Amino acid sequence: MxxxxxxLGGQSFSSRxxxxxxxxxxxxxxxxxxxxxGAQLVTVALRRFNRETPADDLCxxxxxxxxxxxVPNTSGARNAEEAVQAALLGRELTGxxxxxxxxxxxxxxxxxxxIETYEAARRLVPLGFQVLPYIPADPVLAxxxxxxxxxxxxxxxxxxxxxxxxxxxDMIRIILADSRIPVIVDAGLRAPSDAxxxxxxxxxxxLVNSAIAAxxxxxxxxxxxxxxxxxxxxxxxxxxxxxxxxxxxxSPLTAFLSPPAGADA
Amino acid sequence: MTHSLPAPAALTNSWPDDLSPLPWxxxxxxxxxxxxxxxxxxxxxxxxxxxxxxxxxAQPFLETIAQHAQRLTVxxxxxxxxxxxxxxxxxxxxxxxxYCGFAADRPRPRRALALKEIESELxxxxxxxxxxxxxxxxxxxxxxxxxxxxxxxxxxSHHFHxxxxxxxxxxxxxxHRLACAGCTAVSLYQETYQRTDYATLHRWGPKxxxxxxxxxxxxxxxxxxxxxxxxxxxxxxxxxxxxxxxxRHVRQLQRRFxxxxxxxxxxxxRPQAGDFQPSFPVDERLLAQIIWAFRICLPTVSMSLSxxxxxxxxxxMAGVGINKMSIASRTTVGGYQTPQPAxxxxxIIHDDRDLPTFSRALKNKGLEPIFKNWESxxxxxxx
Numbered sequence: 001m002x003x004x005x006x007x008l009g010g011q012s013f014s015s016r017x018x019x020x021x022x023x024x025x026x027x028x029x030x031x032x033x034x035x036x037x038g039a040q041l042v043t044v045a046l047r048r049f050n051r052e053t054p055a056d057d058l059c060x061x062x063x064x065x066x067x068x069x070x071v072p073n074t075s076g077a078r079n080a081e082e083a084v085q086a087a088l089l090g091r092e093l094t095g096x097x098x099x100x101x102x103x104x105x106x107x108x109x110x111x112x113x114x115i116e117t118y119e120a121a122r123r124l125v126p127l128g129f130q131v132l133p134y135i136p137a138d139p140v141l142a143x144x145x146x147x148x149x150x151x152x153x154x155x156x157x158x159x160x161x162x163x164x165x166x167x168x169x170d171m172i173r174i175i176l177a178d179s180r181i182p183v184i185v186d187a188g189l190r191a192p193s194d195a196x197x198x199x200x201x202x203x204x205x206x207l208v209n210s211a212i213a214a215x216x217x218x219x220x221x222x223x224x225x226x227x228x229x230x231x232x233x234x235x236x237x238x239x240x241x242x243x244x245x246x247x248x249x250x251s252p253l254t255a256f257l258s259p260p261a262g263a264d265a
Numbered sequence: 266m267t268h269s270l271p272a273p274a275a276l277t278n279s280w281p282d283d284l285s286p287l288p289w290x291x292x293x294x295x296x297x298x299x300x301x302x303x304x305x306x307x308x309x310x311x312x313x314x315x316x317x318x319x320x321x322x323a324q325p326f327l328e329t330i331a332q333h334a335q336r337l338t339v340x341x342x343x344x345x346x347x348x349x350x351x352x353x354x355x356x357x358x359x360x361x362x363x364y365c366g367f368a369a370d371r372p373r374p375r376r377a378l379a380l381k382e383i384e385s386e387l388x389x390x391x392x393x394x395x396x397x398x399x400x401x402x403x404x405x406x407x408x409x410x411x412x413x414x415x416x417x418x419x420x421x422s423h424h425f426h427x428x429x430x431x432x433x434x435x436x437x438x439x440x441h442r443l444a445c446a447g448c449t450a451v452s453l454y455q456e457t458y459q460r461t462d463y464a465t466l467h468r469w470g471p472k473x474x475x476x477x478x479x480x481x482x483x484x485x486x487x488x489x490x491x492x493x494x495x496x497x498x499x500x501x502x503x504x505x506x507x508x509x510x511x512x513r514h515v516r517q518l519q520r521r522f523x524x525x526x527x528x529x530x531x532x533x534x535r536p537q538a539g540d541f542q543p544s545f546p547v548d549e550r551l552l553a554q555i556i557w558a559f560r561i562c563l564p565t566v567s568m569s570l571s572x573x574x575x576x577x578x579x580x581x582m583a584g585v586g587i588n589k590m591s592i593a594s595r596t597t598v599g600g601y602q603t604p605q606p607a608x609x610x611x612x613i614i615h616d617d618r619d620l621p622t623f624s625r626a627l628k629n630k631g632l633e634p635i636f637k638n639w640e641s642x643x644x645x646x647x648x
Contacts, residue, residue, distance in 0.1 A: 023343020025631045047426075047640040050396070076643050078491070078524060085642045107492075107526040108519065108565040161341050214339045 004233065006204055008041075008182055009098055009130030009151035011069060015040045016199065017229040018184065020073075020209025021062070022048065024218065031061040033212055034068075037222035041069040043100045043207065046086045047076040049093055071132065073100035080119035087124055099124065100154070101133040110160040114141050118148075125149040134186055137168035142175045142183070152181050154207065157198065158188025161210045165194040169201075176202045192221075192228030199232025200240060278459035278506065281479065283517060286458075286509030289316035293505055296320040305333055310562040315512050318558035319505055327554060334557035334586040337564040342588035345633045347567075348620075349397035349429070349591050350390055353598045354378050354417055358403025361468035362456075364501065364534055364541040366612060367403045369470065376598055377408040383417055387424050389601040393593060393620055396637040397427040399452070404470055405433045415446045422447025427639035429494070433471065434481035440488035444646045449639065451485045452494030452530065453478065457502035458510035462544075466501055482518060489646035492526035493518065494569075499552060500534030500543030508555055515563060528567040528589075531556050535573050535612050549578050553586075560586040572616040576626070579616050584632045592616070592623045 006013045019039040024030035034042060044059060049072070062070055072090025077083035080103070087099040101124065103117050104110040112134050118141065121131050130151040135141055137155035145153055155172055158164035165188060166172065176183050182204035189195055195206045208225055215221035280286065293316050301323045304314035317323060318330060355377035358367045378386065390398060398421055402409040414432060421428045429450040430443065440451070457463050460475055467473045482493040495514055497507040511529075518527050533552055534543040547555075552574075560568060569589035570582055579590065594614055597605040618626070624634045 023339075023345060024633065025344035026628065026633045047643070048635070048637055049640075050637045076640055078643065079645065082643050082645055086640065089642060105524040110565075163340065210340065210343070213343055 004237065006182070008204070009132075013040045013069075013205075015226070015229075016205040016233055017195070017226050018042065018205055018207040019212065019222075020207060021045075022209055023213035025213075027061045029218055030213070031065070033218045033222040034062070034065065036219045037212070037226045039222075039226075040067065041071060041098075043071045043073045043209075044094075045075045046072050046090050046093075049090075051093060069096065069098065070094045071096055071098040071100050073102045073134075074120075075102045075104070077103050077120075078105045078116075079103065079113075080116045080123065083116070083120040084123050087120075087129055088127075091129070097128060098130045098132060098151070101131050104160075112136055112156070114138060117141075118144060121145055121148050121150055132184070137171035137175065139171060139174040139178065142179060146179060146181050150181065152184050152204070153179065154184045154186040156187040157185050157194065160187045162188050163190035163211065164188050165190050166197055169197075172198070172203070173201060192224045195225055196228040196232035196235075199229055200235045202236050205229075278461045278502070280458055280460065280506075280510055281476075284458055284479075284510040284513045286506040286513075289313065289509050290503075290506050292316065293320045296322045298322055298325070301326050304561070305329060312509070312512060312516075312562075315558055315562040316509065318561055319508055319555065323554065323558075324550075327550070327557075330554070330557045330561070331585055334560040335584060337560055338584055338586055338588055341565050342567075343633075344584065344631055345588070345635045346583055346627055347397070347589040347638045348395065348634050348636055349399055349427075349569075349589065350393070350395045351399040351401055351431075351571075351591055351594050351596070352383075352386055352390060352421075353401050353596060353600065354383065354413075355402040355406070355409035356598050357406040357408050359406055360404035360470040360472045362472060363466050363468060364498070364543075369404075377402070377406075377413065378599060380416060380420070382599060382602070383420055386599065386601045387421055391424050394636055396425055397429065397639065398425045399429045399431055399591070401431045402433070404472055411435065411439045411442065415442055418443055418446040418448045422641065422644075426637055426641045429492075431494075434474075434478045435484070437484045437488045440485045440490055441646070444489040444491075447641070447644055448490060449644065450492035450494065450526075450528070451482070451490050452496070452528075453481050453485070454494075454496035454498060454530070454532065455479055455511075455514070456498045458497065458507050458514070459502045462502040479514075482514075483521070486518065486522040486525045490525075491643075492528060494528045494530055496530040496532060498532050498534055499547040499555070500545055503545055504547050504551065504555065508558070512559070512562065515566065526567070528569070529559060529563070530569045530571065532571060532573060535615070549574075553578075553582065556582065556586040572614045573612055575615045576618060580626055580630065583627060583630060592618065593620045 015038045017039050018041045021044050074083040074086040077086050083103050103113045105113050117133050124131050132152050134154045142153045158167040184205045185198040185203050186207040190211050198206050212218050212221045296317050300317040304317040307314045356367045357375045362368050427449050430448050431452040463475050497511050515527050570587045571591045572594045627634050
């Protein structure tokens with residue numbers, strides 16, 4: 001039995017792999033990848049929601065999976081105002097109080113706007129949202145969002161879809177060192193080993209989309225990520241041995257010093 | 266070489282300084298296989314890499330180029346194809362484009378849809394399942410002016426999440442009005458970036474003003490339109506010059522309007538009324554090479570292909586460079602309610618499959634057709 005339960009925004013998750021639902025060749029493959037991954041939380045872009053014909057939109061297969069937490073994301077919003085409106089609509093459509101806050105004004109590199117994201121979070125938290133902001137790996141911003149009452153922070157490993165792995169590793173370490181809310185690495189992961197590394201460092205979860213959807217065999221890759229996340233988490237809990245930069249010197253360098261006071265000669 | 270390219274010496278054109286295809290247009294014939302290999306392995310491709318991929322030296326690498334283009338398309342757009350549909354509001358035109366079926370000197374009955382007709386066309390299209398619509402007219406005319414477009418956009422934005430406009434160049438204040446009415450994107454192709462050819466091809470009317478057209482995308486973005494579509498009409502002029510200028514135009518706008526989306530389309534001159542013969546015919550192989558060169562050098566830019574092209578070509582390009590397509594198009598005014606002879610349209614449709622047939626073809630290729638990829642909430646317009 002899994003005793004390592006992850007609590008986020010008042011809900012409990014036994015899987016620490018979150019999935020994005022875009023970019024799949026068809027919704028059946030998306031649903032099968034999702035099932036294979038064991039993910040219990042998925043994000044769906046509001047711009048892909050078809051509220052007029054929900055029967056044939058991409059949510060239909062997701063709604064059939066019992067217990068799945070469907071989190072709307074605000075991708076496409078260019079500023080705080082649009083993101084807040086999108087969050088309100090997303091809550092109405094999914095009934096979920098979670099929102100993945102994603103504001104990337106530049107449609108080409110899709111990097112998040114820290115200023116608009118902060119402003120949107122400031123407005124959404126008092127409205128009762130469990131805000132999951134997608135952010136640059138900026139330790140100060142992460143703390144500012146924690147102070148606002150966000151449920152987690154989601155720093156990027158690398159730009160969305162870039163597959164460049166944990167390019168922001170050093171900044172994520174600093175975020176992890178000080179954060180009192182879950183840190184979930186989002187975007188840029190390419191290989192299951194990237195996910196394992198993020199978990200080994202102490203991230204609470206990872207969110208993966210392109211790496212699975214664009215894989216040769218998405219279902220297989222979903223399983224591979226699930227296993228990597230488990231392995232990484234287990235390693236983190238077990239405690240990694242200290243990394244040693246060099247072997248101990250054979251001849252002590254301090255022998256010439258007089259022994260500490262009180263020591264036997 | 267599978268296609269002949271004019272020697273640079275034969276080019277007697279001029280360009281705005283910042284969009285000049287020189288010096289690459291001159292060097293392009295001297296690039297080697299090594300340059301192509303460098304372009305294929307470039308971490309951040311630039312203009313020199315585009316030139317290499319467009320060059321005759323790249324032709325033997327076409328398969329490798331296609332595979333690279335496919336990888337990048339999947340990486341950035343997933344295994345999906347976004348679908349949209351055009352609605353021709355009016356074929357009344359003051360323009361004298363020598364190559365166009367709507368040009369003012371072509372004897373044909375002309376009309377602009379009445380508001381009621383627009384509504385029934387919109388509903389007919391909506392029933393098909395589309396969520397993105399492209400509204401088109403000819404050059405500016407009293408029957409299809411900015412007031413008319415404002416109303417049409419307003420109507421369309423009730424039914425569709427994304428409304429795009431392909432009409433005529435406007436002033437900033439006019440674009441602002443249309444953005445407020447619900448217009449998300451504007452497509453405006455320069456046709457050719459070469460001034461001399463441009464002047465010959467556009468015989469009269471406001472479209473003769475090359476600079477007013479060239480600057481219109483900037484005015485649109487300045488006014489709050491979120492996305493502009495650029496393109497050249499392949500076949501009108503030396504394609505390599507136009508490709509290089511087009512690339513510069515995209516990069517220039519990307520740098521200046523960092524919050525805006527710049528997209529590309531790849532229309533190619535096709536037979537239509539007036540029997541215009543393109544001076545620089547672009548065959549499918551060269552068109553594919555151009556599209557893939559752009560995909561590799563601008564990997565995140567949305568690139569679309571219309572029903573001007575044949576089913577086989579479109580199926581081949583879907584997901585391989587191209588991430589967006591129109592389908593079930595009628596290029597005649599009122600064509601969705603009352604089908605009319607295809608030869609009356611602005612151009613002849615080569616892919617006349619219906620939506621279910623085309624969707625099946627995409628699915629067979631492992632591609633998911635997507636209709637809604639935008640949200641009408643994202644229509645705020647900065648003051």
